[in-house]
Amino acid sequence: MSEARADVSRRRRISPIWIVPIVALLLGIWMLIYTLQSQGPEITIVFSTADGIEAGKTKIKLRSVEIGLVESAGLGDDLESVVVTARLDKEATPLLREDTQFWVVRPRIGAAGVSGLDTVLSGAYLQLAPGTGPEGRRDYVGLENPPVTPAGTPGLRITLTSDHGDSLGTGDPILYKGHRIGRVESGEFDLKTQTMTYAAFIEAPFDDLITTSTRFWNASGISFELSANGVEADLASLETLLVGGVAAGQPKGVGAGPPVEDGAVFALYDSYAMVNERPHRYGIEYVVRFSQSVRGLKPGAPVEYRGIPAGQVERVMVSDLLGQGATGQGAPVPVLIRLEPGRLALPDTEAGVEQLRNAVEAGVANGMRASLATGSLITGSLLVALDNHGDPTVVEIGEFAGRPELPTVATGLEGLEIKLASLLDKLNALPLEGTVKEAQQTLAGLDKLLNSRGMQELPTSLDATLRELETTLASFSGDSQLQEQLLPTIAELDRTLASFRRVLDTLDRQPNALVFNRELEADPLPPVGAR
Numbered sequence: 001m002s003e004a005r006a007d008v009s010r011r012r013r014i015s016p017i018w019i020v021p022i023v024a025l026l027l028g029i030w031m032l033i034y035t036l037q038s039q040g041p042e043i044t045i046v047f048s049t050a051d052g053i054e055a056g057k058t059k060i061k062l063r064s065v066e067i068g069l070v071e072s073a074g075l076g077d078d079l080e081s082v083v084v085t086a087r088l089d090k091e092a093t094p095l096l097r098e099d100t101q102f103w104v105v106r107p108r109i110g111a112a113g114v115s116g117l118d119t120v121l122s123g124a125y126l127q128l129a130p131g132t133g134p135e136g137r138r139d140y141v142g143l144e145n146p147p148v149t150p151a152g153t154p155g156l157r158i159t160l161t162s163d164h165g166d167s168l169g170t171g172d173p174i175l176y177k178g179h180r181i182g183r184v185e186s187g188e189f190d191l192k193t194q195t196m197t198y199a200a201f202i203e204a205p206f207d208d209l210i211t212t213s214t215r216f217w218n219a220s221g222i223s224f225e226l227s228a229n230g231v232e233a234d235l236a237s238l239e240t241l242l243v244g245g246v247a248a249g250q251p252k253g254v255g256a257g258p259p260v261e262d263g264a265v266f267a268l269y270d271s272y273a274m275v276n277e278r279p280h281r282y283g284i285e286y287v288v289r290f291s292q293s294v295r296g297l298k299p300g301a302p303v304e305y306r307g308i309p310a311g312q313v314e315r316v317m318v319s320d321l322l323g324q325g326a327t328g329q330g331a332p333v334p335v336l337i338r339l340e341p342g343r344l345a346l347p348d349t350e351a352g353v354e355q356l357r358n359a360v361e362a363g364v365a366n367g368m369r370a371s372l373a374t375g376s377l378i379t380g381s382l383l384v385a386l387d388n389h390g391d392p393t394v395v396e397i398g399e400f401a402g403r404p405e406l407p408t409v410a411t412g413l414e415g416l417e418i419k420l421a422s423l424l425d426k427l428n429a430l431p432l433e434g435t436v437k438e439a440q441q442t443l444a445g446l447d448k449l450l451n452s453r454g455m456q457e458l459p460t461s462l463d464a465t466l467r468e469l470e471t472t473l474a475s476f477s478g479d480s481q482l483q484e485q486l487l488p489t490i491a492e493l494d495r496t497l498a499s500f501r502r503v504l505d506t507l508d509r510q511p512n513a514l515v516f517n518r519e520l521e522a523d524p525l526p527p528v529g530a531r
Contacts, residue, residue, distance in 0.1 A: 040068065040088040045102050045126070047142040050082040052106050052124030060086055060126045061105075067092040067128065084142070086126070098133030099151050102126055103143035145170070148185045149201045155182070156207035158260070160198040160216055160246070162268040168218070173245045174200060175219060181206035184246065198268065200246070210248070210264075212257035212281060213348055217269040219247035247272070251279030257348055280342035282353050283311065286360075287400040288370040288384060288408050289332035297382040301375065303337045305386040311339040313384060320401040332408075334400055337370075337384055360406070363388065364397055369409040385411075 050073050052058070060068035068088035076083045088096070106124045126142075132152040148171050149155070174182035182202035189196055202210055246268065250256065269275045277300060294316060303311040317334040339360070341352035360368075366388060373385040389409055398405040449455060 040090040041093050041096060041138060042087050044139045045084045045142045046076060047082045047084060048144060052104050053084060058125055060128055062128045094135060095128060095130040096137055097131040097135050098137050099131030101129040101143055101147055101151055102140055103146050148183055154204040156202040156210055157262050158200050159265045160200055160268040161265060162196045168198060174248060175245060176209055176248045211259055213250055213254050214248055215251055215269060215275045216246050216248050216266050217272050217275050219245045251275050254279050280340040280348050282348050283338045283340040284353055284357055285336060285338050285403055287334050287336055287403045287405040289334045290372055290408055291332045292410055294333050296380045301383050303384045309343050311337055314338050361397060364407060370406050371409050371411040
């Protein structure tokens, strides 16, 4: 009998020593997942310089609350910018929108005031200004200066344009009747148009004050105006005196217009006096050319329609006249005028401009002409008058230097001089020498006729004829023999006519009277009672 052997197998068992690494691995995976789930988004911000920014130290704040940290800062691919990588808290993810803004907060002193003094001890940090656009953006371009108006602030954004730099800066106030309603956000010089362009913001609810008739003027410093009432000084506020600013309001005698939308463009005037020189915003430019002297006609002179102010003179277009190839033979002088619908109770809008243009075209077709009129006998100033002169000639609106041209007519003393000169020119053009020679020949023939024998004997013949006529008339006088013979003859003729009238009456009653020379006697009747 054989011996039985037990089949022994050795089971592998995990050593307890592996428990610790496994637990550590699981704990690490859990911590990694937790970190990934709890950490906020990573963003990149591009700045022109890294002044005040340190990796691992510079914080990102919103309303003085830390919401992120700068992780790294390095040069960009163009080697002219700095790319900052930062990590925000998870709770700050909804703040990352399309129009979110970032800038470095450091001590600043400017027209808007003093800011960032707390960074003197704590160091600079990045400020986040949340936007209102769609979420999801992760790369931004940082601002070099803090925004004057945070994104999402209710109000109206407008643009102011000026021909020169003025004295405005970022943060300068915009005042309405001395009350601050907005601020200047930025200024830029346009090389193409050679003008200054200012971005401005009007806070709500003051944006309702801005209409199409609102005007803006520089309120920096003190403006003086010398008039018949004396010297008038205008100071918007002490703030504008020190740092500058813009004033807004309506021109004198102009009411509020319709509201404007975001992006509306307004001209920036030098003073309120200049605002009143051109109180209306919209207008049409026309050219009028005068053959008479324009001495006394200056820019700003009124343009009137039957005495009603309708616009003003812009300038005398001497350079344009020379550019048209003037020959120096007395070409009419062109004058540029501006007609404004707001002066004629029309809307100060594009629609009002169109109504005014149609009215001018209809007026020209009905005989409206432009002329020079005396504005002041003392100063000799002139103005441009528009009136219907009843000219039957059909004249269309022409064109000069790219602008429509209105027909003109000469009036006044100079107009009379022009008409007299034209009349003299016509007289000079007549063949007077030939006419004088013919008249001299006619007078010579008449003199010869008067000196002829027949004309010399004519008085004697006329005298004899007059004596004969006198003798004939004397024969018809009251005591003449002819009249004594003529009166009985007339009486006899009258009797003959009376007899002839009786014969005609007889023939009318009895046509046979020519045969029977008398009427038959009637038969006698016996007396009554006879037997």
